[in-house]
Every structure is written in C-alpha cells, then in structure tokens.
Amino acid sequence: MSHHVVVLERDSLKARVRRPRFEHTYEEYAHTPPDQIVARLRFATVAIINKVQLSNEILAQLPKLKMVAISATGYNGIDIAACRNRGIAVANIRNYAIHTVPEHVFALVLALRRNLVAYRYEIEQGAWQKSEQFCLFTHHISELSGSTMGIIGEGAIGQGTAAIARGFGMRVLFAYHDSSKKKEVRLTPLDQVMAESDVLSLHCPLTPATQNLIGIEELRKMKRSALLINTARGGLVNEAALVQALDEGLIAGAGFDVLTEEPPVNGNPLLDLRRPNFILTPHVAWASDQAMQVLADQLIDNIEAWVAGKPQNLVT
Template identity: 40%
Template sequence: MKTVILDAFTANPGDLNWDAINQLCDLSIYPRTAPQEVLERSLDAEALLTNKVIISDELMTQLPNLKYIGVLATGTNVVDLEAAAKLGITVTNIPAYSTPFVAQHTIALILNIFNKVSQHSQSAKDGAWANCQDFSYTHGTLNELQGKTLGIIGLGSIGKNVATIAQAFGMKVVALKSARPAKDSISRLPFEDFFSQCDIISLHCPLSPESQEIISSKSLNLMKKSAVLINTGRGPLINENDLAEALNSGVIAAAGLDVLSSEPPTPDNPLLSAKNCFITPHIAWAAQECRERLIQIAADNIKAFLNRDSINKVN
C-alpha cells in the first residue's frame, strides 16, 4: 500500500525510525508539508498519515486511490470525518499513547510554579547567588503541595493519573461535577464551589461546545487570589484575554500552560507577556517513549486495516 507521511518531524525528529510502518507499506516520508504541497505529494497515495496537515473534503475528492487516513495523534479535527466516511475512507487515530507523560508534565508545571524552579535557576545563572551575602535566598514565598486542593476538570485516563500523583504528594483531589455518574471516590463539586475552593485547577477535558472557554472571567473571578491554573489539555478551553488580564491584575497567582489557542502562537498572544505565566511549546505528548508508542500503534492500525479489520477507527 503506497503510504505518505505528510508531517513526520514532530513525531520523529530523527531519534526514532519508521521501520514498523515501512515493513508494511511502500512508504514516503516528508518532515513537513505546506498547504500548497499536500495535493501533489498525496496524488498516488492509498494511505496518508498526518499529525497536523489538514485533510479536507476538497482534497480527498481529488485522491481516487485514497483508502486510509491515519492521524498520528489523538485529536482528529484535522480530517473531515464525515466526508471521509462518504468516500469510504477509513480514518484512525492514536489514543492514550501519551497519558503517563501528560500527567508527568502537568505535575512538572505545578512544581515549577510552587518551587519557583525556573526563576531561581535563572537568577543563579545571572549571578544573584554568587553575589548573595547569605548561603540561600528565595524569590518570594515557596509553598508545599501537601494539604492543597487540586481540582481536575476531566477525569479521564490523564486526569486520573494526575489525581494519583497529586494524592501521593498529600493533596486533596476534587473534580468539577458533570452529568456523568462518578465511578470513583473523588468528590465532585458544582461550578461555583469547585472554582472557589481549589488551590490548583488542572484542565484535562476534551474540547467541546460545553467546555470551550470554561476558563473565562466568570470562572477566574471565583478563584482564590493564590490559585494556580494548569492547562495540558486544549488551548481553547481558556479565554486567553481573560486569563492574561487575571494574571496581570492579580486575580489569580499563576498559570502553567502547554497549549494555546493557536499553535504556534501569534507574537501578540497576550499570555506570552502575562505576569507569572509559564508556557511550554506543546511538549506534554513528546517524550521519547510516547513517540515510540505512537509509531507502533500507527503500525498496528495499518496492519489491522490491511487485514480487513479495524482498530482505533474514528469514522
């Protein structure tokens, strides 16, 4: 099966290989593909693999040989699923490949804020420690996690992993109440109680019309002035102008973000210059082990398709 990977670089910048897929397919690999290059590179393909390259209805109708699209990620918004189904094209994704590292990165963002790791490291490199009269100094107050309340929005596999780690730190864990019945012992709180009681709020819910901009001036103004917001979920869960204003005016204390509404962000994104806002460039999925799993699951998806079976089919 003639297969084209349109944007291979983020999943494998050179430290891994594509052997698991190459053994199954006649494989062509492109590190990146610009919008104007997609059609030409896809013309003869029976299968396309994409992470962020858009596969539209218009494109698919121009690819008579196309039978299969493998999304090299969990989210499938880059593919017109309805159009693919009408054209008889199977679409698969890669679920749950990065759960441990997303949880790990969530805790890393929390620890960076509470221990002020990045600030102290930079100040020491800048000479502040060498010029200090004392053996130790701090940039502001440091706080323990033990005894703090972590509020989780979205208790799926990632949210539950975060909860387990947080409990090991001695934190109390609660979740935002939803329509789904609880299947664990974690307390669910209604909207106002949740936002007003939590010391840290971490976002792990899918993006939907109901969850879009769940973090806005309405919810931010309910939070403690000492509260911290963490987002390793989806950028549009947050109204970025409202969060920037809340950080700059001291409505909440800090934020740790791995995702933004537009990626890469525009230079004028207000969060890039907001006070006490710590941003990483969407790396919570990118551990080597996660990317190895991603490639193997992608190969398993293709193998199942070739055997007239289907796993991780989304349309």
C-alpha cells in the same frame, strides 16, 4: 489490494517508524504545507498525518483515500462527518502519554508552587550572593500536601495526573463539564471545582463545547492563590483573559504547554509574558522519548489492524 501509504509530517515524530507488514508502496515528507496536501495524497489509500487539516473540500479531491492514521490523539483538524460519509476510516492514538504528560504537569506545578523561576532569576542577579544569611526568603514556597487538585478531563491522562496528585497527598476533584461522557469516576460540578482547586489542570479535548471553557468569569471564580495548568489544547482557555487574570492577580500563576495557534507565527499574548509566575513550554509535554516510540508503534498497529479487517482506535 496493494496500498499506497503517504506520510505527510515525518518530522513531527522523533521515533523509529516501522514500515507496515502488508503489500504497499510508501512516500514520506518531512512536512507538508496546505497547498501541497491534495497533490501528495492524490494516489494515497492510507494517509499518515499529525496536524494537517483535512476539510470536506480537500477530502472531495481524494477519491482513493480509504484511511487516515493520525499520529496524535486530537482529531479536531479533520472533518470526521465527511470521512464517515465517504467511507474513510480515521484512527487516532490512545493512552500513549499517560506518564509523560502528567509528569510535565507536575514539573510546571512544582516550579510554580516553589517559585523556582523567581529564585533562579534572583540568583542570576546576585541576590543570594549579597544575602546577609544563608538563604533567601523573598518568595513564597507552598507545599502540595493537603491542597486540592481539580482536573477537567477524566480520561487516561487525567487519571494519571490524579494518581501523582494523590501521591503528593493532594485531594482530587474531577470536574463535570458539557463534554463529559465517561462516568467511571465521580464528577463534581465545574463551578465547585473552580472555587475549591488550588491547582486546576486541563485534560479534555478541544470541541465546540470546550472552546474557551475557561474565560475571565471562570478565572474570577478561582482562588487568588490557585494555579491553572494547560497541557491539553490551546483554545480551552481564553488567552487574553488569562493575561488579564495574571495582571489583576485573580490567580497566582499558570503553566501552559499549548497555544491556540502552533507554531505561533502570528504572535500570541502569552508569548509576551515575562513574569516568574507564568511558564510556557512549546507543546512538548507529550514528547518523551518513551512516549514517542509507543505512539509510533501504535500508529502502524492501527493501520495494520484496519488492513486486516480488525480496526482499532477508530473515531469514525
């Protein structure tokens, strides 16, 4: 069987994507608006997507489609049940960001715990230049050693984050929550993790069970000196509640790499925060050059394995 492979979001990958090693035809688009999905996939047997939404309604119009290869780990934009019912295989990417995301987590943590943004601003305003001594003591600096890191999500990235935390001399607690399935690590009740963590880092998928997992009541359970880090998915944290928590001093700060809508074309309350104890980055924790190439290679590996009758990384 000759396959027709269609790439809908090529610009979402800054890596070399090799052509599959089987007989096929190939189409590639830099990006695809919603009203072009059906037209571009009408003759596809294999679709390569990232954030494109594939609903049951859309899938019903694509009778030739046999496989969806996601160039990401998350698949909440795809109707998985509809794919199963139609015999469409769906494969995602696993364990490609086990270094880059944890490193980004600690870039945020260190910047916040050592108040780097605040000190940089003061230098720009000339405060150091006017100081009567050799240094400034205008903001608190806190060491990580001896503090507690809570992690929600005990997968490969959560484990990678824990390894770095232990390297800093931190105590690590993995939180039990409704979507926890793996038991390879000891899990601690979420309320206890919320109360004891000096840094809480999120590494779980966005599901109906984890939507708004962290709201104002959960934020009230945290230490006022604690940090909240989200490099996982927008929607895990109620963003309005986070703004309230920062305004009221319920937590010491937050570092986010994700928003509920990306790109945030309709605005977002976190975009308007201008404060040294909040850092927002544009969903780039995963995007080191090395991780992107691992992702691109695994993406094609998944397709080739499925065509060879030995599927891997299936979510259907």
